[in-house]
Amino acid sequence: MQHIVIIGATSAMAEHCARLWVQAAPVRLTLVGRDEARTRRVADDLRVRSPQSDVHVMTSDFVDAAAIQRTVSHIVNQAAVDVVLIAHGVLSGQGTCQDDLLACDAALQVNGVSPVLFAEAFAKPMVATNHGTIAIIGSVAGDRGRKTNYVYGAAKGLVSRYAQGMQHRLAQTNVKVVLIKPGPTDTPMTSDLKAKGQKMASVEVVAQDIVKGIASGKPVVYTPGIWQVIMLVVMHLPRFVFNKLNI
Amino acid sequence: MKPVSAWGRLSNDLHDVHVLTDRAHVAPVLAAHRPGLAFGNGRSYGDVCLNPHGHLWHTTGLNKFMAFDDATGRLVCEAGVLLRDIQRLFVPRGWMLPVTPGTQLITVGGAIANDVHGKNHHAVGSFGDHVLGVSLARTTGEVLSLDWTQTPALMSATLGGLGLTGVIVTAELQLRRVGSPWLRTETLPYQGLTEFFELADASEHDWEHTVSWIDCLAGQTARGIFMRANPMSAPQAAAMPSLKAVLAAHQQKTQSQPLRMPFVPPLSLVNGLSLKPFNMAYYELQKLKSGFDVAHYEPFSYPLDNLQDWNRMYGPRGFYQYQSVVPREGGQLAVQAMLDAIAASGEGSFLAVLKTFGNREAKGMLSFPEPGVTLALDFPNRGQRTLQLMDRLDAIVREAKGRLYMAKDARMPRDLFEAGYPRLSEFAAHRDAGISSAMSRRLMGV
Ligand SMILES: Cc1cc2nc3c(=O)[nH]c(=O)nc-3n(C[C@H](O)[C@H](O)[C@H](O)COP(=O)(O)OP(=O)(O)OC[C@H]3O[C@@H](n4cnc5c(N)ncnc54)[C@H](O)[C@@H]3O)c2cc1C
Secondary structure: OOEEEEEOOOOHHHHHHHHHHHHHOOOEEEEEEOOHHHHHHHHHHHHHHOOOOEEEEEEOOOOOHHHHHHHHHHHHHHOOOOEEEEOOOOOOOHHHHHHOHHHHHHHHHHHHHHHHHHHHHHHHHHHHHOOEEEEEEOOHHHOOOOOOOHHHHHHHHHHHHHHHHHHHHOOOOOEEEEEEEEOOEEOHHHHHHHHOOOOOEEHHHHHHHHHHHHHHOOOEEEEOOHHHHHHHHHHHOOHHHHOOOOO | OEEOOOOOOOOOOEEEEEEOOOHHHHHHHHHHOOOEEEEOOOOOOOOOOOOOOOEEEEOOOOOOEEEEEOOOOEEEEEOOOEHHHHHHHHHHHOEEOOOOOOOOOOEHHHHHHOOOOOOOHHHHOOHHHHEEEEEEEOOOOOEEEEEOOOOHHHHHHHOOOOOOOOEEEEEEEEOEEOOOOEEEEEEEEEEHHHHHHHHHHHHHOOOOEEEEEEOOOOHHHOEEEEEEEEEOOHHHHHOOOHHHHHHHHHHHHHHOOOEEOOOOOOOOOOOHHHHHHHHHHHHHHHHHOOEEEEEEHHHHHOOOOOEEOHHHHHOOOOEEEEEEEEOOOOHHHHHHHHHHHHHHHOOOOOOEEEEEEOOOOOOOOOOOOOOEEEEEEEEEOOOHHHHHHHHHHHHHHHHOOOEEOOOOOOOOOHHHHHHHOOOHHHHHOOOOOOEOOHHHHHHHOO
16 A cells, blocks of 8 residues: 655645545555644545545644654654655735734744755655655745735745755655645635635645646646646746736 | 525625634634525525525535444535535445435535435435434534434424524435446336326336426427436346446546536527427437436436536526425326416426425425425526516415425515425424524515
8 A cells, every 4th residue: 555644634635635545546644734633534534435545643743843853753664655745834814924023934934944844854764765755735826926925925935946956856766756836726725815706726626636746756736737827927027017917 | 705696596696605614613603603504515596595795604615524334324424525425435335325316516414404305205205314313503602413313303493494403514324225326217208297197106116216307388288208217236237248338438427527518698598499499309309218228327317417507508697496396186287287387478498397206294394395296497587577477386386285495496475485384483493593594584584
């Protein structure tokens, strides 16, 4: 059985990826969350979907480097890891981050530093076995800073640059690094945006793209695919045009 | 605030939508945002799932399974799980929902709140006959565990209770064993209602699923297509090796993107010009298929589920569905009178569905199914003309001592509702004071 580890297992995208994985074949799953009861609810659901799968639940602090190291060491000591999906994040409002330095700090920690620390902690044992895939969920918001969400975008930008460097470092090994960049997706995290009428991809479709991208080991996965084109345009807009846009 | 429509698309009013995602947090959300109403997958046609300019608690995020017992077929799940997801997971394991309506894109909570029925009502009753218990969050912040022995009254008010007794958070359902996803079907054309009732009576014993389509534009001749089906056991299906290839093709199809009505046409595509030829063509096409056949349960039971957003074809003004049940005694006359009234009005219906209910009372205080015959009709919204026709149909239903189905209704008058649902005052005592819908205000005053 494949051993798949999900960090931030209660996130809607991660949960739907897990559903696809257990549906395809029985797996060993380690679900890591902040809230034990919520993570257990996800685990129970997956056990009903796939009685043959072996589902484990763990909790961890997500911003304390020592705790992250302990969590990852514990997981890799239990069983060698085939896939790790790092999926946690919070959509902190730009306004809040501008008004409140503590909120800004927390947003940068959770969305940027924390995924990087998890990835780094997994890299070492995976390089040692020369096997496995590290997938990190970034965001299209990390491609170019915009006034409406650049704190979140900057954190995701950190993740992008980090993944890029890690891909370079591991290019000669069998360990793959997959950076996933979803566009706005219909999840509880974005329900405010949805209420404002923004069009969003369904989480089922995004999860399908993620699972496929991980299986093929693609370095960068935009989902839905159209975002690759959109971001290409956004990134190349000259500043005098870009600065006039209300985005 | 966000615009929300029900399936009939008759309105698009703003609602303050709260997405429920964690079953442990339902009660606090309700207490903080009341009065409000649960909204499942919006497959009700009228205003039973709407609360314009007020709070709406969206339940499709409550989509987790909780436990399944492979020995007994008991499933515990959250109320926002879609029936389709239950079916697709458990049919391959030999278990199925005993009752599903004509679409499986509805939630467990919506199925309970309307106590939905299927084509096999005469054999197994309605959805509620297979609900063992629920947990119900009230807007006071408490969560109650309901079942038929400890809390029979609140259980019976909640089943078919239109979401007015609280929000169903989880449910325990009894699945039934199935040997295969296949049905053995028979299609029979018929002429006139007498022949329909003969077929229905003759089929009741030996056929689990029965339903018919009727050309309601044909007036007195009332020709139709009667369909009946039985589940196939595993050995029967195994004896037909060709089914394997069909199943593989079906799975391929359902995994690809379903077809979608790409936009709302400026006018209803369902009009006098299109209806007559459509109904004729449909009749002739189905007639060609008469005889025995084998069908996968999905296309047989949910023919429209692969055409997403088909409700848009009625144009920007939306459409009404009108579903009544009248007792068998006098039922034939009443159905004939309704068909005559429709033919005379020239307001066609796309697909009229005619079916008999079995001889069993539903368990819910406001459940729709009762012994008799049920007719379901779609009418594009053409304003006053359409409403007048439905008023004439009301008179026939009232006279025949029948009732209308709330899941489909958007306009019935209060007196017809009160006459059709004699347990209404008993029900009122179980309502949650923090819940109200457009329908409850229209038909119950609060
Ligand atoms: C193509 C089609 C075919 C159909 N065929 C049939 C049929 O054959 N037989 C039949 O009986 N019906 C049929 N229906 C109607 C449909 O089954 C019902 O309207 C069903 O209740 C819709 O469920 P929903 O999840 O979409 O709920 P909604 O329509 O969103 O809500 C329905 C009601 O349930 C309440 N509700 C929803 N979730 C909860 C909850 N968790 N707790 C408490 N209350 C809740 C709402 O407040 C509302 O009163 C059909 C509908 C369509 C579109």
